[in-house]
Amino acid sequence: MxxxxxxxxxxxxxxxxxxxxxxxxxxxxxxxxxxxxxxxxxxxxxxxxxxxxxxxxxxxxxxxxxxxxxxxxxxxxxxxxxxxxxxxxxxxxxxxxxxxxxxxxxxxxxxxxxxxxxxxxxxxxxxxxxxxxxxxxxxxxxxxxxxxxxxxxxxxxxxxxxxxxxxxxxxxxxxxxxxxxxxxxxxxxxxxxxxxxxxxxxxxxxxxxxxxxxxxxxxxxxxxxxxxxxxxxxxxxxxGPAPVDLTPPAVADAEEIAARLEAGEWVVDLRRRVAFAARHVSGSFNFEADGQLATYLAWLIPWGKPVTLLAESAEQLAAAQRELVRVGIDRPAAAATGGPADWVRQGETPASFRRATFADLAERHPAQGVVVLDVRRDAERADGYVDGSVHIPVHTLPRRLDEVPGGEVWVHCGGGMRAAIAASLLDAAGRDVVAVDDSFDAAEQAGLVVRKQAA
Missing domain, CATH: 3.60.15.10 (Ribonuclease Z/Hydroxyacylglutathione hydrolase-like)
Incomplete structure (x- = not known):
């Protein structure tokens, strides 16, 4: 047998x-x-x-x-x-x-x-x-x-x-x-x-x-x-990869989180995108723990950049560590568990941005001149895109933020996860952003003009 x-x-x-x-x-x-x-x-x-x-x-x-x-x-x-x-x-x-x-x-x-x-x-x-x-x-x-x-x-x-x-x-x-x-x-x-x-x-x-x-x-x-x-x-x-170390990282308090942000390091919030949009540490980025965390964080982060992880629980943090060692992000510089109240310095207010659907976008675009940012990959956009939208795939966005036109930015992807990542990047850069948390299949049904790229 x-x-x-x-x-x-x-x-x-x-x-x-x-x-x-x-x-x-x-x-x-x-x-x-x-x-x-x-x-x-x-x-x-x-x-x-x-x-x-x-x-x-x-x-x-x-x-x-x-x-x-x-x-x-x-x-x-x-x-x-x-x-x-x-x-x-x-x-x-x-x-x-x-x-x-x-x-x-x-x-x-x-x-x-x-x-x-x-x-x-x-x-x-x-x-x-x-x-x-x-x-x-x-x-x-x-x-x-x-x-x-x-x-x-x-x-x-x-x-x-x-x-x-x-x-x-x-x-x-x-x-x-x-x-x-x-x-x-x-x-x-x-x-x-x-x-x-x-x-x-x-x-x-x-x-x-x-x-x-x-x-x-x-x-x-x-x-x-x-x-x-x-x-x-x-x-x-x-x-020949080195052995992994999955012991808990050093604990960061609100002062250290702020210091690491000021030093240009990445602070990554692992919570769900709905919770992140409502309240988060200003300057932090949102990569959901239950999304394709390892793939997208390793894809976007400058290689070797120190990363601090913010998690709701020790279990969520441990699971994220396990995912990240699989792609060579071996040790977080620091970590913290809890929520924004624990991570924001006393006297400071957590940041937030709005979430919306394609139906909401249809009420604003194009008459009111908002910027529609499509962060899907090239192959996805070729199958259909919102007329008048700007295209910057999410994995290129960190180095192309200055290409996003001025104004209120409504960012979308195919389902919401990558839009949340992009929205957090834009929010950290000081942009007025709205994350479209919706399936792209709903765009045309909502009344938006969807075009296909010429072959």
């Missing part, structure tokens, strides 16, 4: 896996905070004998090296990956025994990276699952543009060939278990559904349905923005 357990990393849109038999198991693409992998192993009553990486990851800091050191497991990394630490180099066709009768076979699947390797789990010689990392995903494939721009087209072609190799060598009923594709920007598209097989992908995945030239042209045309922090993930993983 064998098992495969999935470890969800929802904030980054990724998955990790623990697979094994009665005594031992292998961890595949573990997150940096690997205690949850250990917990699964304890529940299963198995020892982790192997830790494997499908590739040097570009979207998060791996926990593979430290997990292997902690449990004394063999650490398997593709042989052609350039890394600075000792590991077991894996080449196409290599096999390792995970448990009695249970084997892991390496299958070279370049495309997401040049050295990308998938792993076929075989039970008594039969393929029972394939860990595809950033190669074959659910309905799509991993991005080929994260390594080096001059390699992108070549890697896209390799991605097509790798998908066909997987489909050609494995039985249709083989479960496909990718690392990316559940919201990760490492995916060239987003998954629909939570599970798949080789047979299902043959029937639906464009990499397996289109000729290579058509597939590559469409793939390259559809690539979205790359989070800025990705540039730091590959080097960190190749060098």
């Amino acid at each position: 064998f098992f495969v357990d999935t470890i969800e990393v929802p904030g980054l849109g990724n998955r990790s896996y623990l697979a094994g038999g009665e005594r031992t198991a292998v961890a595949v693409d573990p997150p940096r905070d690997f205690d949850q992998v250990l917990a699964v192993a304890v529940r299963r009553g198995v020892r982790i004998s192997h830790v494997v990486e499908t590739h040097v990851h570009n979207d998060y800091v791996t926990g593979g090296l430290e997990l292997a050191r902690t449990v004394g497991a063999a650490y398997l990394v593709p042989a052609d990956a350039r890394v600075s630490f000792a590991r077991v180099p894996v080449r196409d066709g290599d096999r390792v025994e995970v448990d009695a009768g249970l084997t892991l076979r390496a299958l070279a699947t370049p495309g997401h990276t040049p050295h990308h390797t998938s792993y076929v789990l075989e039970d008594a010689g039969e393929s029972v699952a394939v860990f595809t990392g950033g190669s074959l995903l659910i309905g799509t494939v991993g991005r080929p543009d994260l390594v080096e721009p001059r390699m992108t087209e070549r890697l896209a072609r390799a991605q097509h060939a790798s998908a066909h190799r997987l489909a050609g060598e494995l039985p249709d009923e083989t479960p496909v278990l990718p690392t990316h594709g559940f919201g990760s920007f490492c995916s060239s598209g987003q998954a629909e559904g939570s599970d798949t097989t080789i047979g299902k992908e043959k029937a639906s995945n464009e990499a397996l349905l289109r000729d290579v030239d058509t597939f590559v042209a469409d793939l390259l045309a559809g690539l979205d923005d790359v989070p800025a922090y990705y540039a730091h993930m590959g080097p960190a993983n190749a060098a």
Whole structure:
């Protein structure tokens, strides 16, 4: 008997896996905070004998090296990956025994990276699952543009060939278990559904349905923005990440919070956007703890800038720390829990800004000349935008605040979370801002003129 357990990393849109038999198991693409992998192993009553990486990851800091050191497991990394630490180099066709009768076979699947390797789990010689990392995903494939721009087209072609190799060598009923594709920007598209097989992908995945030239042209045309922090993930993983420290940060009082703001540091309020808009520390930024905190904070913050976290509770703070170490924001400079009454200096008044809907905006625009700021990504805007709106994607806003026209700014995104981030940035810069906390689908229904970009 064998098992495969999935470890969800929802904030980054990724998955990790623990697979094994009665005594031992292998961890595949573990997150940096690997205690949850250990917990699964304890529940299963198995020892982790192997830790494997499908590739040097570009979207998060791996926990593979430290997990292997902690449990004394063999650490398997593709042989052609350039890394600075000792590991077991894996080449196409290599096999390792995970448990009695249970084997892991390496299958070279370049495309997401040049050295990308998938792993076929075989039970008594039969393929029972394939860990595809950033190669074959659910309905799509991993991005080929994260390594080096001059390699992108070549890697896209390799991605097509790798998908066909997987489909050609494995039985249709083989479960496909990718690392990316559940919201990760490492995916060239987003998954629909939570599970798949080789047979299902043959029937639906464009990499397996289109000729290579058509597939590559469409793939390259559809690539979205790359989070800025990705540039730091590959080097960190190749060098060998340090162990994580999830102990509580130093506690900041209202005076220290103010001092850190005055020093130009980032103070990040993790509360929900409704509460933040109503009352917050002037100059602080709002990144909701239950949104894509790690992705957007790491994307927007200048790399290495000290950050102080403001949370409603110790539990919210601890969860945020855990998310942030996954993207290399290892230690907050300081933190505080409670609410604005605890964080604002005595005698000072908390800041606030208004929230609204697209129906509210329709009553003001365009007759009253408000500035409508669209902070969605380019690909989203291409599908429709409010006539007369200014477009500055939220991940570029910190360096482009001076491009926002003067006047009252009504800022929107696709659902409200990114608009709240942008509104907090504008509010901190002293702008008169209104956060449109509404689905963009409601814009046209509210009577606003929505146009589409010309092809």
